[in-house]
Amino acid sequence: MKKFNILFITLGAYFCFVIANNIYAKANIKNGEIIDNKLPENIAQIQNNVTDNQPKIQVAILLDSSNSMDGLIEQTRTQIWSVINAVSKVRKNGKIPVFQVSLYHYGNNSLPSAEGFNRMLNELSTDLDKVSENLFSIQTNGGQEYAGWVINSAVNELKWSNNPQDFRVIFIAGNEPFDQGTVDWKKAINSATQKDIIVNTIYCGESENTESNLWAMGASQGKGNFFNLNQDEKVVVIPTPYDGEIARLNQELNDTYIPYGNQGRASFERQQAQDMNAFSSPNPSAGLARSEAKATSSYRNSSWDLVDGVAENGVDLNSVDKTTLPENLRSLSSAEIRKIVDEMMLKREQIKAKIAELAQKRLDYIAKNTPKDNIQATLDRLMIDSLYKQLEAKGFQIQR
Template identity: 55%
Template sequence: MSFSRLFRTAALSLSLALVPWVAIAEEEPTIQLAILLDSSNSMDGLIDQTRSQIWNVVNALTDVRKDGQVPQFEVALYHYGNDSLPSYEGFNRQLTDFTPELDNVSEKLFEIQTNGGQEYSGWVIKSAVNQLNWDEDEADFRAIFIAGNEPFDQGKVGWQEAIALARSEDIIVNTIYCGSAENRERALWAEGAEIASGANFNINQNRQVIVQESPYDEDIRALNDQLNSTYIPYGAEGTRGLNRQIQQDVNAGAAIVTRGSSKGSAYYRNASWDLVDALEEEAVDLETLSDDELPLALQGLTLEEKEGYISEVEAEREEIKAQIRDFTSKREGYIRNLPVNDDRTDTLDYAMIQSLREQLARKGFVLE
């Protein structure tokens, strides 16, 4: 459970204890995706696809609702099959627990260095099921996406054991085989997904990622820069979070357009370091923050003046986000009307988006 959700749960419990008749609002629905990436020598293309296409996945889900609510969207990240990781850990490593702060995920993706190793699919699936902070509400959506190109049955943790564990926790497992569709090794990848109520895809991990250009891209880039200026760093993580945001814009390269679109959505949250998001999620109390924890623009102001300043920044942010969403809609409409000259159904984002749309619907999530 995220820090913000823990905070809200504690606050609601206190309210119930003090005022038993108070109506308690329903907790927002949650989508949790754990992405497990083979980072052995041959997987540079897979890592590159994930770095840029994660934003396509986010954008494809921005209109998802459940019971009229915008879900909490959280991503966790592992890499495996890498000799730089300890053998006693199954050559796999958790890079992030579930987080709604997508810049953290992007940062970790760009830190992955591929290296030859032993790809133990069963072990990393078991690690993800046991180690991650999965939500316990049965109505929420929980899924694993594991991508790799080696036999699915390597390592001392059998894939059957790992899949059975995931099923027992109502966690869907989707498998993405990065190799020839006719390869016999793919059969176990497909069988694992079928048993775990997931989907199996075959992708070309070396397919070069091309971001389709549109007449609206410059507008989105400019608005993205304006959006960054509305973030108010606070506390120990403030400066680091702001620097991370800027660095991930740089890392995105041509994908800054799709990343910019994601930043205009409700899924882009930064409550651990941005004061606007933190106050909206009730993760902090403005009245108790010392001047040392605030940026210079807020130091020395009265509480009322601080609240006024933050409200103005929040309003500006919402206006910029609305403009980003408008240009994103126009961009998507433009791209849909272009002639299809190339088949892009063999990349990571296509695999994830197609499976998520069907699986979310099974859980009662609606793509509006």
């Protein structure tokens, strides 16, 4: 009990450090077309420069957000970081891939019926804090679950890579008949396979019925995997002796970020808010998994963080608008700012190394203390197992 009390005190202290402003962003839809809130041109260019010469892993997650799907949404919110951690172990010919995630929700009465009750919440993006923010913005509401329609939307609306060496996949999850709606699911999935997009299906209902068979047929036609998920199963969490220190180091990691540019402050606040969302979720391990993910190569913030911007894109400090920097840096020269950036860069790498070491110890501890007959078929486990097999089939390597 003493260890647990120390853990809870540490996490409580952590929350005191974090100031969060939840910012919910929704794509605008007009006349059936999605009009996303576009990034300023200079930031979009930075993101393009980061990803041009690296292999890509592109994942679209399509979630049923009708009334009965609260368990699915909660599992996705809390377990997405475990998936990100797993993807960070993937390489292609020695190169670290760029990991991009898009998020849709569908089957929700708050969405227009003329658009199939579905909505893109974000494009394929490396901004994982934005993905998390959008996950927490979803509110379940009754509606018609048109799987074919939302698959078709994702296939045709997203900017999928044309490089045959890159990896493209859709995960669609729901619990209603797969053939609802006026868009033929077979044609939608055929459109996906023509673009070399794998379609994996996750059915959140009884495993043996006509509906589950349709979901399995969807995965088969999409050259993917079919899974059955008990979305309401309580996830077993095993506390470890390393949890409190990982949480503390996460706050130290945040202190190395230097927001800049038009989106800098808002993105920095989003980072803090998503820490709060993860650490205050019903699953105590969510915040720890997020902390570990922030120490991996999948967590990229060069579009708004000066440290990443200099390291990844060689941002010219002479061209940075100093009015967008933290107040204590605005009066400094470019040389003085560069010195601080270099100090934060070194400090960040040291913290990341410590988190990575503790994360492995935490993983080993959990594996040692999990009964072999108690391995759960959770959303993250299903997604990771599927991704690893499909990525290896595509020529990617997993650093196990």
